Amino acid sequence: MTLTDDQIHDALSSILERRDPDGSATVLGAGSDDLDVGLRYLEALVGGGWMVPTWPVEHGGRGATDDEARRISAALGAYESADLYPYGVGISLVGPVLRDRGTPEQQDRWLRPIADGSEIWCQMFSEPDAGSDLANVGTKAVRDGDGWVLAGSKVWTSRGAYSKWGMCLARTDPDVPKHRGLTMFAVDMHDQGIEVRPLVQVNGDRHFTEVFVSEVRVPDTDRIGDLGGGWGITIETLAHERASLGGRAFGGSDEDERAVPAWLAGLEASGRLADAVARDRAMRAYVLDRVNRFSTARSAALAKNGVPGPEGSVAKLCSVAAFKVRAYLVKDLSGAAGMLDGSPGHLAFLTAPSMSIRGGTDEVQRNIVGERVLGLPPEPRVDKDVPYSELKKRC
Ligand SMILES: Cc1cc2nc3c(=O)[nH]c(=O)nc-3n(C[C@H](O)[C@H](O)[C@H](O)COP(=O)(O)OP(=O)(O)OC[C@H]3O[C@@H](n4cnc5c(N)ncnc54)[C@H](O)[C@@H]3O)c2cc1C
The missing domain is CATH 2.40.110.10 (Butyryl-CoA Dehydrogenase, subunit A, domain 2)
Known part of the structure; x- marks a missing residue:
């Protein structure tokens, strides 16, 4: 039976606390080595199959349709969550690949421990x-x-x-x-x-x-x-990675319904947006964030059988650009205090450069977009048909 949004919220509110919409989002993979918080969160969700709704019940899901899963994911954004970075490879990359390519024995063995957080990949x-x-x-x-x-x-x-x-x-x-x-x-x-x-x-x-x-x-x-x-599995895994990086650069589905996001409202309240150049940069960050959300939604809509296509590279590029503009702006506007370890936005500032590298560099994403989305002529690849054993390698 497909759940209505009200039924989803009824169920989630019985196991999770409502989220403070002004609370800060986490920074992807930064300072999030606390495994226990994520484990407790996944343990709370696995009984109802809320974390991986499209997976079968016996593997920690609830056999939901894609539409229901999207509504569950949106509803989860209204509740307190943990930083699931440690569990991300299992949930967002390996799980979907096993669902599509794993043997029944592999699915029985690995999917449930991914969903309940007991095994990290x-x-x-x-x-x-x-x-x-x-x-x-x-x-x-x-x-x-x-x-x-x-x-x-x-x-x-x-x-x-x-x-x-x-x-x-x-x-x-x-x-x-x-x-x-x-x-x-x-x-x-x-x-x-x-x-x-x-x-x-x-x-x-x-x-x-x-x-x-x-x-x-x-x-x-x-x-x-x-x-x-x-190689085929690698491409699929990376497509899942880019799609998940594209969607989650700010640490979750925050601020969806708000005209002015909390981080921007915070800067305005502090008077730091009085300067016209700062306002211009803030608007750029805001616009990139919105574009990122639309690109992510488009890439999810174009996914075939749950496997994202090369459009995920557009979403990743947009999300990286949005993350960096925002991180550097917050840092610059913090003045001298921003140089201190632990100052607001410090972690995001130190994490920002890696966003252009992890999951494939910006240059590589642009190559993918050029070749596989826009249909431009491919880069010359002289080693494509040469046996690996005959390629020149570093000694
Ligand atoms: C924070 C972080 C987490 C990571 N996590 C993982 C992980 O969990 N697992 C994993 O396997 N890997 C992981 N990586 C590795 C990441 O995928 C690679 O660093 C990335 O693919 C780039 O490879 P490289 O570092 O060897 O750089 P290179 O491939 O040597 O690239 C060097 C430079 O050349 C450019 N370049 C290379 N080829 C081209 C081209 N054809 N056209 C244009 N420019 C090009 C690149 O854009 C880059 O600027 C992680 C990296 C980071 C930074």
Whole structure:
């Protein structure tokens, strides 16, 4: 039975507190290593399937239609929430991919612990020689009886410090062109062959890591998707990531119905918007934020079977631009006090540069928009048809 908005609010208000509309939103992935708050929030929601409504009931959802799920998501914005950054890869990236590509056994095993927060996932894609050129991944997976032995190293692995599972892209066939010889695996981050080393970010985050994979055995049942199908799964995962980054840059569905958002009203109340140039910048941030919301909604509407298309790159670009303009404006208007650690907007200011890199750089998003949305001629790719084993590599 499809729920009305009133029924959704009745149910949510019995488990969550109403949100203060003037409260500040969280900053994506910054200072949010408090796992307990998010865990308690997910535990409260999982009984009604509110966090992942479209997933089946047995996997922590409620079998909702897309329309119902959108209304639930909008309704959740009216209640106190936790910063779910630590749980984001599982909920927004791995979960949807498993729903579409996982075996029934994998779905039974992994989806519910993602929905209730008991198992955290990280994304092990990037390597020292494979960032924008992600298909250049060199981590090897070699067949060994009914499983695989993985060896290599990953870098920029967010949430690596506390993850139970890693979604790991590895090369299973070096003798075919680079995009074709890749396969996706779920790697147990507690395996003794996994070494996770912290990379402390300028904003203080400590969950960011490099991961060394030394002869880690992975059963074939933990292969996600087809052998050699890793690139397709990568593209899908990144599309989910860009769509979720596009929609959540300000930490949730805040201020939707308000003519003037709380952060802007706060600056006005303090008298800091008296200067015409500051007002101009504030309006730019405001307009970019609105454009971001429309772009995100359009990209969600164009998604096919729940899988976002390349339009998600437009949403990501808009959201990054909006985040940066706002963060830098708040910082500039704080004057000398803004130089202090812990001053308003400080965390957002220190996090802002990374927004143009994580989930694929701005330049790469523009390439995607140019080629796959606008249909412009593609970049020359001289190595596209050359076997990976014959490509020049750094020694
Ligand atoms: C905060 C943060 C979190 C991250 N989390 C994760 C994670 O959890 N898992 C994960 O796997 N990775 C993660 N990453 C890695 C991220 O995806 C990569 O850093 C990103 O894709 C860029 O790769 P690179 O750093 O190797 O830079 P490079 O690919 O070496 O790029 C260097 C510069 O060259 C430009 N460039 C490269 N190719 C092109 C091109 N074809 N056209 C135009 N310009 C180009 C880039 O835009 C960039 O400015 C994270 C990164 C950050 C900053």
